[in-house]
Amino acid sequence: MRIRELLATGRPSFSFEFFPPKTQEGSHLLLEAIDALKDLRPTYVSVTYGAGGSTRDLTIDLVRRIQQDFGIETMAHLTCVGSNRDEIRDVVNRLADSGIQNVLALRGDPPKGQTAFSAVEGGFHHASELTGFLRQHWGLCVGGACYPEGHTEAVSLDADIANLRHKVEAGAEFLVTQLFFDNQKYFDFVRRVRDAGIGVPIIPGLMPITNVEQVERFTRMCGASIPEPLLSELQRLRDRPDAVLSLGVAHATAQCLDLLAKGAHGIHFYTLNKSAATRTILTALRTVYPAAR
Numbered sequence: 001m002r003i004r005e006l007l008a009t010g011r012p013s014f015s016f017e018f019f020p021p022k023t024q025e026g027s028h029l030l031l032e033a034i035d036a037l038k039d040l041r042p043t044y045v046s047v048t049y050g051a052g053g054s055t056r057d058l059t060i061d062l063v064r065r066i067q068q069d070f071g072i073e074t075m076a077h078l079t080c081v082g083s084n085r086d087e088i089r090d091v092v093n094r095l096a097d098s099g100i101q102n103v104l105a106l107r108g109d110p111p112k113g114q115t116a117f118s119a120v121e122g123g124f125h126h127a128s129e130l131t132g133f134l135r136q137h138w139g140l141c142v143g144g145a146c147y148p149e150g151h152t153e154a155v156s157l158d159a160d161i162a163n164l165r166h167k168v169e170a171g172a173e174f175l176v177t178q179l180f181f182d183n184q185k186y187f188d189f190v191r192r193v194r195d196a197g198i199g200v201p202i203i204p205g206l207m208p209i210t211n212v213e214q215v216e217r218f219t220r221m222c223g224a225s226i227p228e229p230l231l232s233e234l235q236r237l238r239d240r241p242d243a244v245l246s247l248g249v250a251h252a253t254a255q256c257l258d259l260l261a262k263g264a265h266g267i268h269f270y271t272l273n274k275s276a277a278t279r280t281i282l283t284a285l286r287t288v289y290p291a292a293r
Contacts, residue, residue: 001073002141002173003075003102003173004173004174006073007265007266012260012265012266012289013203013266013267014266014269014285015046015267015269016034016046016278017045017048017205017268017270018047018048018273019272019273020048020059021058021273030062030273031065033271033273034070034275036279037271037278037279040282040286043073044073044074044075045072046075046077047062047074047075047077049078056091059076060095060098063100064099067098067099068098068099074100075102076095076100076102076104077103077104077106078092078105078130079106079107079108079130080106080107080129080130081109081117082123083123084120085122086122088130088133092134092137092138096140100140101139101140103141103142104144104145105134105172106127107127127144128167128169131171132170134171141173141174143172143173143174143175144167144174144176145175145176145178146164146176146178146189147160147177147178147222148177148178148180149178149180150223152222157189158192161192161198165198168198172200174200174265175201175203176205176268177202178205178224179206179224180204180205180224181224181226181227181230181255182227183255186204187262201265202264203266204255204268205267205270206255206267206268206270207269207270207272208248208249208252208277208278208281209244209245209251210245210274215248233247234247249277249281253281253284253285257288260285260288267285
């Protein structure tokens with residue numbers, strides 16, 4: 001089923017993001033995590049696409065297995081990195097043949113060792129171009145990414161929102177945000193996006209904090225900020241993993257409840273292929289939103 005249709009039910013959506021493991025043990029652990037989350041009835045799950053398409057075959061196989069073996073609606077990530085139109089066409093045909101109806105269209109990060117994105121000959125320079133290509137040739141539901149605190153390469157948030165409008169005009173039917181830890185950043189962003197004439201659903205993406213060094217690394221990479229009170233408490237607890245996990249789960253749960261109460265269409269969890277923290281949060285949310293898809 002198309003994600004845009006699932007979002008139109010009026011009930012909050014809950015979704016999870018996974019990445020393709022590189023080892024047999026990693027694959028086993030991921031399938032265990034998915035099985036552990038299955039009974040929480042996720043609206044859909046998504047599977048990422050490695051830099052330069054390095055996990056292309058793994059992504060295709062994993063989305064097929066999740067949808068067919070677990071019966072969960074699945075969305076494949078697709079990037080512009082390292083692929084021309086013919087290669088992308090082949091990937092999308094394979095996804096469509098596997099029954100996948102949903103794709104998240106991304107420009108993608110530069111391959112390892114490169115500091116700037118460069119399209120290959122015959123490839124796409126922007127996610128909006130990829131989005132238009134997907135909508136023109138396949139009957140897919142295409143989503144896009146957005147950045148409440150601005151993309152790291154954007155000259156300003158206004159410029160980033162202008163680019164976002166191009167992406168939606170090209171055919172993106174819903175948006176998923178980069179991670180954030182201050183809900184006001186999301187609400188302010190949504191207001192500015194709506195003022196710019198963009199009306200598609202904007203799903204907040206959250207990453208429960210389970211490790212201080214890890215979240216510091218992720219925020220440096222994506223340009224997200226950590227509110228000072230939360231950061232100070234994390235620094236105080238950084239040598240106590242159990243306490244960090246408890247704080248991270250509590251903060252993310254509070255974020256979810258506030259976001260949903262104020263009109264967010266749902267929550268997209270960046271799971272990092274682990275189920276424990278997300279399962280705890282979603283179990284709590286299900287007591288408030290039992291009828292959510």
